[in-house]
Amino acid sequence: MSRDVKKVVLAYSGGLDTSIILKWLQTTYGCEVVTFTADLGQGEELEPARRKAELLGVKPENIHVEDLREEFVRDFVFPMMRANALYEGVYLLGTSIARPLIAQRQIEIARKVGADAVCHGATGKGNDQVRFELSYYALEPEIRVIAPWRDWEFKSRTDLLDFAEKHQIPIAKDKRGEAPFSVDANLLHSSSEGKVLEDPAEEPPHYVFQRTLSPEDAPDKATIVEIGFEKGDAVSIDGKALSPATLLTQLNELGRANGIGRLDLVENRFVGMKSRGVYETPGGTILHVAHRAMESLTLDRGAAHLKDEMMPRYAELIYYGFWFSPEREMLQAAIDKSQEMVTGTVRLKLYKGNVIVIGRDSPYSLYSSKIVTFEDDAGAYDQKDAAGFIKLNALRLRLLGARRKAHGG
Numbered sequence: 001m002s003r004d005v006k007k008v009v010l011a012y013s014g015g016l017d018t019s020i021i022l023k024w025l026q027t028t029y030g031c032e033v034v035t036f037t038a039d040l041g042q043g044e045e046l047e048p049a050r051r052k053a054e055l056l057g058v059k060p061e062n063i064h065v066e067d068l069r070e071e072f073v074r075d076f077v078f079p080m081m082r083a084n085a086l087y088e089g090v091y092l093l094g095t096s097i098a099r100p101l102i103a104q105r106q107i108e109i110a111r112k113v114g115a116d117a118v119c120h121g122a123t124g125k126g127n128d129q130v131r132f133e134l135s136y137y138a139l140e141p142e143i144r145v146i147a148p149w150r151d152w153e154f155k156s157r158t159d160l161l162d163f164a165e166k167h168q169i170p171i172a173k174d175k176r177g178e179a180p181f182s183v184d185a186n187l188l189h190s191s192s193e194g195k196v197l198e199d200p201a202e203e204p205p206h207y208v209f210q211r212t213l214s215p216e217d218a219p220d221k222a223t224i225v226e227i228g229f230e231k232g233d234a235v236s237i238d239g240k241a242l243s244p245a246t247l248l249t250q251l252n253e254l255g256r257a258n259g260i261g262r263l264d265l266v267e268n269r270f271v272g273m274k275s276r277g278v279y280e281t282p283g284g285t286i287l288h289v290a291h292r293a294m295e296s297l298t299l300d301r302g303a304a305h306l307k308d309e310m311m312p313r314y315a316e317l318i319y320y321g322f323w324f325s326p327e328r329e330m331l332q333a334a335i336d337k338s339q340e341m342v343t344g345t346v347r348l349k350l351y352k353g354n355v356i357v358i359g360r361d362s363p364y365s366l367y368s369s370k371i372v373t374f375e376d377d378a379g380a381y382d383q384k385d386a387a388g389f390i391k392l393n394a395l396r397l398r399l400l401g402a403r404r405k406a407h408g409g
Contacts, residue, residue, distance in 0.1 A: 007032045008117040008146060009110045011102055011132070014049025016171060018121045020160055021148045022056050023167045025119060028152075034062040034113055038102050041069045041187025041245065056169065064109055068101060069187055073244035076101050076323075077188055081287055082232040082342075083307070083335045084295075085315040091265055092281045092288060093318050094189025099128060100323035103135030110143065117144035124150040127270050131321030138324035181208060187248055189261075189281040200266050200276045211252070211280040215259035215353030222351040223258055224358075227251075227290045229346070232339030234287055248283045255282020258350040270320045289355040290346040297365045298341045307338055 008025055012018045012035035025033050035058055037049045046065050053063045076097050087093055106118045118136055122128035129147055136143050154160050164171050184191045192208050206214070228236035234247055242250065255261050261282035269275050295304060310331055317328045344362025348355055370380045 003029050005029045005031045005117045005144060005146070007034060007113065007115040008119050009034045009036055009106050009113070009115045010119045011106055011121065012037050012049060012053060013121070014046070014052050016164065016169070017160070019052060019056060019169050020164055021119065021121050022053065022058070023169060024148055024152060024163070025146070026057065027167070031117075032062065033058055034109065034115060035064065036106055036109055037065045038105060039065070039067040039069060040072050040098050040101070041249070042185040052170070062113070066105065068105065069245040070243060072098065072101055072187060073248050077248065077284070078233045078244060079332060079336070080318060081284070081291055082339050083314045083331070084288060084292055084311055085318060086311070087315045087319045088265075088267055090263060091267060091279065092189065092284045093315060094186065094279060094281055094284065095128070095184050095191050096131060096319045096321075097188065098186045099131035099321065100135045103132050104139060107136060107139045107143065110140065117146055119146040119148065122147070122149065125271065125273070127319065127321070130270055134321040135324055183210070187245060187252070188284050189279055192278045193275060197276055197278055204264060204278045208278050209262065209280060212256050212262055212282050213259045218257065218259035218352045222349045223254060224347065224349055225254055225286075226345050226347045227287070228344075229291070229294045230343050232291070232336070232342040234290070248287070251283030251286045254350060255286050259353040260350060260355055261285035262353070286348065286350070286355050289357065290348060293346045293357040293360050294342050294344055294362065297344065297360050297362050297367055299338060300366065303338050307335065310334065
């Protein structure tokens with residue numbers, strides 16, 4: 001591989017692996033390293049990442065630590081929630097949806113500082129390498145991408161630790177042994193994979209769960225919450241207007257306390273293998289149920305069913321890393337059009353891992369009690385009309401039946 005790199009923007013967490021990558025870039029390429037650390041609501045203090053980058057020789061002006069929580073929820077999570085996106089029917093795409101924002105900001109910083117390369121810390125077995133790199137190339141087609149886990153000479157954890165010690169990279173005591181599982185987290189979810197979770201026949205140990213109480217330990221009394229929507233986006237909780245990130249943070253707390261949002265999934269990775277992941281998406285799970293309830297009142301049947309047909313494709317595009325593709329943008333335009341009247345309130349009961357809809361109301365409701373009532377509807381619906389409707393729909397079935405009968409089929 002060519003070593004001709006002058007300046008690289010590294011997606012930097014401040015952890016051991018990306019610190020090793022930082023030093024490896026300096027020693028392998030002899031280049032200037034710019035670090036970018038994003039606060040996406042992962043729940044960790046980020047200033048240590050700044051101090052560690054300085055310790056490893058990065059100039060203060062080349063260290064970027066940014067709070068992107070509002071942008072993350074407003075411009076990435078909420079558009080995805082409008083689609084009710086679920087990968088393989090269950091996964092709320094918490095890791096997948098964060099990658100395009102990180103990649104986008106890396107490219108913006110690269111342009112600002114005149115970098116000729118970007119670097120990520122994703123391994124060669126996972127989906128994230130694809131998500132990062134598809135996003136990089138979509139936004140900056142000629143950018144140089146460095147993927148250390150695919151390029152470097154290290155073969156084991158011991159090799160990495162030896163390199164860290166040689167270059168005086170601080171190693172926490174709990175990092176000297178292999179972690180029992182790996183974690184990725186942001187404001188939407190936490191994801192746990194590997195090691196103790198690699199046998200899908202075994203129940204996850206209790207210590208894997210970090211964002212939710214066990215449903216068995218959740219309160220015996222239900223929590224009632226009302227979520228307000230405007231054009232498909234949640235805007236309030238119990239009548240109080242909130243910013244996107246603040247709203248999701250509060251829903252996370254409600255979900256955590258009531259044991260909501262746990263998922264144990266064997267999924268199909270884009271790179272071809274199956275993997276087992278344990279996900280916790282407390283606020284997102286509440287939001288997903290509430291949004292579908294709001295749509296049930298305000299979306300026409302044709303629009304609702306078409307939207308459900310598009311959803312698996314939309315979710316797959318996000319999972320595979322095609323956020324910046326024209327097909328995702330086309331689907332988004334259709335989805336957003338469908339949300340113009342998805343406004344109103346949904347009332348929910350949260351109880352021991354369950355999200356139960358107990359009421360919904362909208363000024364744009366298509367529900368008519370006058371028509372659906374079993375009592376006298378005063379002529380709003382003539383039941384005799386159903387006979388012709390059924391006969392017309394049965395016509396082709398009757399013709400097929402007659403042919404089958406005539407020919408013994």
